[in-house]
Amino acid sequence: MSGAFLEPTPQQSVRTPQLTGELIATRRVGAYHHxxxxxxxxxxxxxxGQFVAVAVGGDTSANLLRRCFSIYRASSVDKVSSIHNVSSIHNVSSIxxxxxxxxxxxxxxxVVAARGPGTRWLTGLSVHDEVNIIGPLGHPFPLPKEPVACxxxxxxxxxxxxxxxxxxxxxxGCHVEMVLGAATKDxxxxxxxxxxxxxxxxxxxxxxxxxxxxxxxxxxDVLTDVIRRCHADVVYGCGPMAMLKSxxxxxxxxxxxxxxxxxxxxxxxxxxxxxCVMPVVGDDGLTRMVRSCVExxxxxxxxxxxxxxxxxWCAVPQDxxxxxxxxxx
Amino acid sequence: MLASIAGNTAGExxxxxxxxxxxxxxxxxxxxxxxxxxxxxxxxxLVFACDPLSSATxxxxxxxxxxxxxxxxxxxxxxxxxIVEIAGACVEAGADGLTMINTLLAMVIDTELLRPQxxxxxxxxxxxxxxxxxxxxxxxxxxxxxxxxxxxxPIIGVGGVRTGDDxxxxxxxxxxxxxxxxxxxxxxxxxxRVNRELAAALQDKGFARFSDAVGIAHxxxxxxx
Numbered sequence: 202m203s204g205a206f207l208e209p210t211p212q213q214s215v216r217t218p219q220l221t222g223e224l225i226a227t228r229r230v231g232a233y234h235h236x237x238x239x240x241x242x243x244x245x246x247x248x249x250g251q252f253v254a255v256a257v258g259g260d261t262s263a264n265l266l267r268r269c270f271s272i273y274r275a276s277s278v279d280k281v282s283s284i285h286n287v288s289s290i291h292n293v294s295s296i297x298x299x300x301x302x303x304x305x306x307x308x309x310x311x312v313v314a315a316r317g318p319g320t321r322w323l324t325g326l327s328v329h330d331e332v333n334i335i336g337p338l339g340h341p342f343p344l345p346k347e348p349v350a351c352x353x354x355x356x357x358x359x360x361x362x363x364x365x366x367x368x369x370x371x372x373x374g375c376h377v378e379m380v381l382g383a384a385t386k387d388x389x390x391x392x393x394x395x396x397x398x399x400x401x402x403x404x405x406x407x408x409x410x411x412x413x414x415x416x417x418x419x420x421x422d423v424l425t426d427v428i429r430r431c432h433a434d435v436v437y438g439c440g441p442m443a444m445l446k447s448x449x450x451x452x453x454x455x456x457x458x459x460x461x462x463x464x465x466x467x468x469x470x471x472x473x474x475x476x477c478v479m480p481v482v483g484d485d486g487l488t489r490m491v492r493s494c495v496e497x498x499x500x501x502x503x504x505x506x507x508x509x510x511x512x513x514w515c516a517v518p519q520d521x522x523x524x525x526x527x528x529x530x
Numbered sequence: 531m532l533a534s535i536a537g538n539t540a541g542e543x544x545x546x547x548x549x550x551x552x553x554x555x556x557x558x559x560x561x562x563x564x565x566x567x568x569x570x571x572x573x574x575x576l577v578f579a580c581d582p583l584s585s586a587t588x589x590x591x592x593x594x595x596x597x598x599x600x601x602x603x604x605x606x607x608x609x610x611x612x613i614v615e616i617a618g619a620c621v622e623a624g625a626d627g628l629t630m631i632n633t634l635l636a637m638v639i640d641t642e643l644l645r646p647q648x649x650x651x652x653x654x655x656x657x658x659x660x661x662x663x664x665x666x667x668x669x670x671x672x673x674x675x676x677x678x679x680x681x682x683x684p685i686i687g688v689g690g691v692r693t694g695d696d697x698x699x700x701x702x703x704x705x706x707x708x709x710x711x712x713x714x715x716x717x718x719x720x721x722x723r724v725n726r727e728l729a730a731a732l733q734d735k736g737f738a739r740f741s742d743a744v745g746i747a748h749x750x751x752x753x754x755x
Contacts, residue, residue: 513643
């Protein structure tokens with residue numbers, strides 16, 4: 202059944218919204234922060250796997266490059282009241298949530314790890330602060346045509362877009378299993394949500410490198426068994442590159458198709474800056490350096506040239522289209 | 531559109547210019563910018579724009595490949611001892627105008643891994659921080675034109691432009707047109723917004739024509755200087 206995915210809906214002639222969104226909720230979830238922004242127009246267009254590009258530091262910030270986050274949850278205007286229930290499904294150590302002070306609109310939720318000046322600025326925001334947001338951006342996860350079994354694998358907070366995807370797959374009649382992995386217990390994201398939403402998930406497996414929660418080991422250690430157990434045809438993944446490579450290897454060995462959302466560093470999110478280029482094999486068998494923000498972030502795992510990624514760097518393969526001309530640039 | 535071309539050798543620049551001319555879309559090209567701020571593979575990787583002779587060679591080769599009515603602009607690097615000398619060499623070799631400035635050669639070290647952060651080790655620094663460098667470069671070259679040290683040609687100002695005010699600085703220093711690059715990564719509407727803000731700023735200051743503001747700061751030096 203390989204490749205039996207729904208054709209993407211033709212690109213609508215709608216302009217991607219760029220707007221100033223008010224932060225209406227911010228809370229710590231383990232090692233991460235879960236932020237909710239009022240973002241009219243974004244939620245209505247968004248699909249699982251897409252992301253938003255958020256400006257950081259204010260109008261005169263020296264941190265000019267946007268930070269890109271996959272959309273954890275998108276609620277259009279009529280569902281906005283449901284966000285008030287969100288906090289109850291996390292291990293919430295602090296919560297600060299209010300109703301938007303301005304015009305109501307749809308909301309977008311993202312999960313942020315405070316790692317650098319931009320993400321620290323974002324996680325330090327208070328409710329009613331405003332942030333410039335562009336989105337939804339990128340291609341969403343393709344959905345299978347048939348109600349096949351799917352395994353959703355999330356590394357760390359890479360799991361964020363998978364809960365929403367799981368709900369959509371279940372609506373289509375798919376059997377959905379989830380595998381959540383991280384280095385340590387506090388770096389897992391969404392375990393409580395996954396286990397509580399039994400209606401949206403048929404099974405949940407947890408791994409940690411140090412064994413502080415679930416099975417000690419990597420997601421790839423348990424993935425073969427999960428795929429076999431439910432006869433999965435599709436494996437969706439989101440997380441670090443090394444994990445996506447091993448997901449692809451395991452899925453391919455089991456005859457399943459891997460669909461992975463990559464976490465390449467992006468600087469603009471809209472296809473201008475060329476920061477996020479990576480080698481991907483096209484339908485014609487030729488490797489091209491493609492922008493993961495506009496051609497991804499979701500790719501078929503077996504199309505990504507994993508051999509180009511090493512030690513946190515991505516090289517241009519010698520056989521890639523235009524590789525010779527890229528020498529020295 | 532103003533097409534920007536680059537190459538690793540002088541011959542590659544000529545080849546790219548020839549390919550561009552043969553393109554079915556060449557009718558849309560109103561000018562060609564020659565990005566000579568690239569390393570010259572045939573000359574120990576030294577950037578073309580750091581050497582007057584290498585710069586002039588590239589410009590002359592590209593000029594031959596393009597129709598006379600297509601203006602060519604040499605894009606200069608600020609990483610040189612005397613940018614006026616390079617500007618003069620380019621104009622004498624056939625450049626109809628100059629684009630200033632390209633990025634500054636820079637490097638960042640990842641302090642967690644203590645290794646170069648960029649895979650190519652060094653990279654080009656751009657963004658608001660380089661604005662004053664661009665203003666200085668445009669100023670120096672425009673001053674040389676006013677003093678008759680090099681022929682007068684139009685300058686496209688670029689480097690660190692985020693607001694209409696940033697653009698106005700380059701115009702006052704001598705730029706006849708403005709490019710917006712890195713700011714678009716932050717705000718995709720930046721070029722349109724900068725244009726609007728610049729027009730408003732010029733109107734506020736009572737300029738009837740844009741050209742009246744080009745290089746105006748040269749006539750407003752402190753007389754005690």
